Amino acid sequence: MAQVSIQDLPHFSDIKIFRNMAPSEIQEVLSGATTRRFSRGSLMSYQGDRCEHFYLLSNGRARYFYQAPKGKKLILRWIIPGQVFGVAALVPGSPLYLVSSEAVQDSAAMVWSSRTIRGLASKFPRLLENALIIATDYMTWYVTAHAGLTSHTARERLTYVLIELAETVGHKLPQGVELDVTNEELASAADITPYTASRMISGWRSTGAIRKKRGKLVVRSMKLLLSQAPSLSQEDSQFPA
Numbered sequence: 374m375a376q377v378s379i380q381d382l383p384h385f386s387d388i389k390i391f392r393n394m395a396p397s398e399i400q401e402v403l404s405g406a407t408t409r410r411f412s413r414g415s416l417m418s419y420q421g422d423r424c425e426h427f428y429l430l431s432n433g434r435a436r437y438f439y440q441a442p443k444g445k446k447l448i449l450r451w452i453i454p455g456q457v458f459g460v461a462a463l464v465p466g467s468p469l470y471l472v473s474s475e476a477v478q479d480s481a482a483m484v485w486s487s488r489t490i491r492g493l494a495s496k497f498p499r500l501l502e503n504a505l506i507i508a509t510d511y512m513t514w515y516v517t518a519h520a521g522l523t524s525h526t527a528r529e530r531l532t533y534v535l536i537e538l539a540e541t542v543g544h545k546l547p548q549g550v551e552l553d554v555t556n557e558e559l560a561s562a563a564d565i566t567p568y569t570a571s572r573m574i575s576g577w578r579s580t581g582a583i584r585k586k587r588g589k590l591v592v593r594s595m596k597l598l599l600s601q602a603p604s605l606s607q608e609d610s611q612f613p614a
Contacts, residue, residue: 388455390429390503402493402500406483411435411476418459420473427462427490430454433480434542437472448561450514451477451542460504460511462487463494477553530563531573532598535583539592549593551586 391399406429411417417428420440430452437449437458449472452458461468467487485493494501525533535552543550560570574590577583582597583590592598 389507390457390500392499392503394497394499394503398497398499402497403483405489405493406485409482409484411480411482413476413479415476417474417476417480417482418470420470422470423467424459424461424464424470425467425487427457427459427485427487428474429457429483431481431483433476433478435474435476435480435482437474439472446561447564448558450511451538453542457504457507460508462490463501463504465491527563527565527569528573531559531565531570534559534562535592535598536595539595543592546591549584549591552590552592554590 417435432454435452439447439449441447452474458474538552538554539550543552556570556574557567560567563570574583577598578585580597582594584593
């Protein structure tokens with residue numbers, strides 16, 4: 374078992390899966406985990422496999438994706454340190470992973486077996502309650518994303534994606550928020566063609582809302598992005614955690 378001191382990881386007391394739990398309880402949960410490292414581009418969990426492990430990303434960055442029947446890779450939510458995945462490991466019978474997860478950067482995660490995390494959830498009901506809140510957040514995100522596909526234009530959907538990335542995985546710089554993401558990845562997340570994504574980004578570059586920087590993208594002005602998606606408002610930039 375990995376021995377992790379809560380004093381070494383003070384932020385763990387603030388993340389959602391451990392909310393309202395005592396430090397001693399968090400310490401016991403952490404002590405039941407092992408640490409696994411994942412190189413950039415490697416799969417962390419596999420769509421269709423049994424959900425036998427519960428993960429907490431401790432550093433790096435990852436994301437969910439869905440492999441469509443004809444081979445198309447649909448990029449879904451990004452995963453940042455402090456977020457959990459494989460929540461279905463808390464369900465008896467080891468249901469299947471609905472989607473895959475992959476490391477976008479060299480990453481590390483704390484990992485519990487389904488048996489271990491279920492035992493801890495029985496001992497600490499708050500852990501299970503927090504997992505249910507997280508599952509509800511995922512459902513809220515899914516409903517929002519699905520509604521966007523039916524009620525928002527391609528430009529508005531791409532705006533949503535850029536704002537969500539800026540708020541979750543963006544690196545703040547004096548000149549804006551830097552995103553390590555390609556046009557193809559943005560297109561997949563917004564369900565538009567790469568050509569359409571490239572054309573829209575070029576338009577935003579001409580207005581100064583976005584700037585390209587050494588293969589990365591810098592969002593310089595949220596206000597300018599929103600001004601070109603008239604049906605969105607500033608409140609639309611608040612995504613579920």
